[in-house]
Amino acid sequence: xxxxxxxxxxxxxxxxxxPSYSLDLVKDIVEEIFNNVExxxxxxxxxxxxxxxxxxxxxxxVCQKKINNSENKIDNDLKESxxxxxxxxxxxxxxxxxxxxxxxxxxxxxxxxxxxxxxNVGLYIPGGTAPLFSSVLMLAIPAMIANxxxxxxxxxxxxxxxxxxxxxxxxxxxxxxxxxxxxxAQSIAAMSxxxxxxxxxxxxxxxxxxxxxxxxxxxxxxxTAIDMPAGPSELLVLADDSANPSxxxxxxxxxxxxxxxxxxIFVSLSRSLINDVEKYIxxxxxxxxxxxxxxxxxxxxxxIFFDNKxxxxxxxxxxxxxxxxxxVENESFFIDKIVNAGSVFxxxxxxxxxxxxxxxxxxxxxxxxxxxxxxxxxxxxxLKTITFQKISKKGLLNISKxxxxxxxxxxxxxxxxxxxxxxxxxxx
Numbered sequence: 158x159x160x161x162x163x164x165x166x167x168x169x170x171x172x173x174x175x176p177s178y179s180l181d182l183v184k185d186i187v188e189e190i191f192n193n194v195e196x197x198x199x200x201x202x203x204x205x206x207x208x209x210x211x212x213x214x215x216x217x218x219v220c221q222k223k224i225n226n227s228e229n230k231i232d233n234d235l236k237e238s239x240x241x242x243x244x245x246x247x248x249x250x251x252x253x254x255x256x257x258x259x260x261x262x263x264x265x266x267x268x269x270x271x272x273x274x275x276x277n278v279g280l281y282i283p284g285g286t287a288p289l290f291s292s293v294l295m296l297a298i299p300a301m302i303a304n305x306x307x308x309x310x311x312x313x314x315x316x317x318x319x320x321x322x323x324x325x326x327x328x329x330x331x332x333x334x335x336x337x338x339x340x341x342a343q344s345i346a347a348m349s350x351x352x353x354x355x356x357x358x359x360x361x362x363x364x365x366x367x368x369x370x371x372x373x374x375x376x377x378x379x380x381t382a383i384d385m386p387a388g389p390s391e392l393l394v395l396a397d398d399s400a401n402p403s404x405x406x407x408x409x410x411x412x413x414x415x416x417x418x419x420x421x422i423f424v425s426l427s428r429s430l431i432n433d434v435e436k437y438i439x440x441x442x443x444x445x446x447x448x449x450x451x452x453x454x455x456x457x458x459x460x461i462f463f464d465n466k467x468x469x470x471x472x473x474x475x476x477x478x479x480x481x482x483x484x485v486e487n488e489s490f491f492i493d494k495i496v497n498a499g500s501v502f503x504x505x506x507x508x509x510x511x512x513x514x515x516x517x518x519x520x521x522x523x524x525x526x527x528x529x530x531x532x533x534x535x536x537x538x539x540l541k542t543i544t545f546q547k548i549s550k551k552g553l554l555n556i557s558k559x560x561x562x563x564x565x566x567x568x569x570x571x572x573x574x575x576x577x578x579x580x581x582x583x584x585x
Contacts, residue, residue: 158423158435158438158455158458158459158460159458159459159460160431160435160459160460160461160462161459161460161461161462162428162461162462163462163463163464163465163468164461164472166468169472169475172459172461172472172476173472173475173476173477173526175388175389175391175420175457175524175525175526176389176418176419176420176457180367180370180371180374182367183342183367183368183371184371186342186368187342187346187368187371187372187375188375190205190341190342190343190346190372191342191346191349191350191372191375193205194343194346194347194350194352195346195350198352198353199217199352199353199354199355201343201352202217202339202343202344202347202352202354202355203215203217205339205341205343206313206314206338206339206340206343209313209340209341209343210313210314210316210340210341211316212314212315212316212317212318213318214314214318214338216354217337217338217339217354217355218335218336218337218338218354219320219325219336219337219338223325224325224328224329224336225329227322227323227325227326227328227329228322228326228329230322231322231323231326235323236326238514238515239290239294239323239326239327239330240330241515242291242294242514242515243294243298243327243330243331245515245516245517246294246295246298246515246517246519247298247302248517249516249517249518249519250298250299250302250517250519250535250536251302251536253299253535253536253537254302254536255272255537257269257270257271263552263555263556264551264552264555265548265549265550265551265552265553265554265555266546266548266549266552266555266556267546267547267548267552268544268545268546269544269545269546270542270543270544270545271542271543271545272303272537272540272541272542272543273540273541273543274303274304274305274306274539274540274541275303275305275359275360275539275540275541276305276306276307276359277305277306277307277309277356277357277358277359277360278300278305278307278308278309278358278359278360278361278362278539279309279310279311279348279358279360279361279362279381280292280293280296280297280300280308280309280310280311280333280361280362280363281311281312281340281344281345281348281361281362281363281364281365281369282296282310282311282312282324282363283312283313283340283363283364283365283366283369284312284313284314284315284320284321284340288312288315288320288321288323288324289364290321290323290324290326290327291327291513291514291520292363292364292520292521293310293324293327293328293331293333294327294330294331295519295520295521295534296362296363296521296534297310297327297328297331297332297333298331299519299534299535299536299538299539300331300362300539301331301332302536302539303536303539303540305539307334307335307356307358308331308332308333308334308335309333309334309335309337309348309355309356309358310324310328310333310335310336310337311337311339311340311344311345311347311348311355312324312336312337312338312339312340312344313338313339313340313341313344314338314339314340318338319338320336320338324336335356337354337355339355341365341366341368341369341372342368342369342371342372345361345365345369345372345373345375345376346372346375346376348361348376348381349361349372349375349376349379349381350379357379357381358381359381359382360381360382360383360384360538360539361373361376361381361382361383361384362383362384362521362534362538363384363521364387364521365387370386370387370388373386373387374386384521384534384538385523385527385531385534386523386525386527386531387523387524387525388524388525389415389416389418389419389420389524389525390412390415390416390419390479390480390524391412391419391420391421391422391478391479391480391524391525392408392409392411392412392420392421392422392478392479392480392481392482392509393421393422393423393424393473393476393478393480393481393482394408394409394421394422394423394424394481394482394484395424395425395426395469395473395481395482395483395484395485395491396423396424396425396426396427396430396434396482396484396485397425397426397427397430397484397485397486398426398427398429398430398486399484399485399486400430400484400485400505401505402430402433402434402436402437403437403441404484404505404508405423405430405434405437405482405484406434406437406438406440406441407437407441407508408482408508408509408510409421409423409434409438409458410438410441410442410445410451411508411509411510412480412509413450413451413454413455413458414445414447414450414451414454415450415454416450416454417449417450417453417454418453418454418457419450419454419457420454420457420458421454421455421458422458422459422461422476422478423458423459423460423461424461424462424463424469424472424473425460425461425462425463426462426463426464426466426469426485427462428462431460431462434460435460438455466487466490466491469491470490470491470494470495473491473495473497473498474494474495474496474497475497476497476526477497477498477523477526477527477528477529478497478498478499478528479498479499479500479522479523479524479528480498480499480500480502480509480512480522481495481498481499481500481501481502482501482502482503482507482508482509483495483501483502483503483504484503484504484505488503488504497526497528497529498528499522499523499524499528499532499533500512500518500519500520500522500533518533519533519534519535520533521533521534522534550583553576553579553580553583554580554583557576557577557579557580560572560573560576561573561576561577564576
């Protein structure tokens with residue numbers, strides 16, 4: 158890993174850069190996929206599944222019987238773990254429910270807001286080297302709590318043309334309405350446009366590779382919203398001498414194993430700790446099964462020392478990490494000062510892995526510096542806020558002059574007239 162000591166601020170822009178990958182490289186392929194899905198519907202999805210996944214499918218929809226029987230095909234310990242994670246994630250997201258109070262802004266003018274579910278949502282669950290059944294829980298649980306009318310799940314099939322039974326079991330727990338065996342950009346296109354088997358949705362959620370990411374951005378052209386632009390996974394750990402270097406190394410490696418384009422950053426307030434962490438990384442990596450991914454990811458990663466805590470926190474906010482571990486003695490200072498982060502993990506005994514699976518917080522988070530303007534997925538992600546107002550006769554008289562004056566000066570005579578004719582009737 159690259160070591161940097163007290164970097165000057167002029168170098169920070171290069172230090173916060175993520176591993177470069179260009180969406181322009183996938184643009185033409187994704188554009189063609191959208192065109193074909195729009196023209197040929199299910200047939201194009203079956204053709205692309207054969208081409209990209211080497212699987213011939215006759216039916217894209219996973220039957221309810223397979224979903225119902227899924228719990229019999231997974232290990233009992235895994236089933237119990239999924240159930241515990243389900244309960245924790247449910248509790249955390251249920252606690253995000255919001256009830257607005259009505260407020261009288263002027264006598265006789267009453268305003269309030271209410272939440273309504275997004276009716277049709279699409280969830281993309283990656284398969285490939287690691288079927289992410291945990292993402293089903295993270296996305297479908299808040300959708301279920303929000304009372305979304307239709308929850309559609311798309312995921313690529315394995316070499317047998319099946320979805321992992323844990324994905325199906327999580328879908329069953331979360332009352333997903335329809336499960337589709339299709340992945341990649343073609344599934345995003347299908348949920349954006351609609352086909353014979355895949356309903357068009359209003360908003361798409363979920364992580365994916367660069368093809369999926371570009372497809373999600375393109376889906377906006379079809380009046381379909383997305384949760385956020387997503388890139389490779391990332392983690393920043395901040396620590397001082399109070400931290401355990403073995404734990405830090407394990408956290409950095411746990412994130413590095415996501416893929417070769419993942420990035421991990423260690424910001425240390427101790428020079429000696431950097432060497433200790435590097436030593437533990439080299440020792441622990443020997444026993445891990447995804448060494449190829451980790452070794453490539455480590456090349457993208459950095460060990461950075463700051464002797465000034467103000468500079469350290471300023472750098473962290475500039476980086477805007479997806480996952481941020483705070484492992485220092487004076488943790489309150491750094492917690493209070495953070496403004497850009499997807500999810501924060503505090504102390505020696507709060508590994509990022511806990512948030513990925515079972516603590517209750519959501520693991521679908523902004524990457525690539527997008528934590529500066531995006532939140533992670535939460536209950537509100539599946540809801541729309543609608544404002545309401547009711548004005549009495551007295552209330553209209555109270556604000557009539559204000560509205561008429563403002564409308565007149567903006568040159569909007571009809572706006573003013575909508576007030577004037579009512580006021581005239583009231584005065585008569």
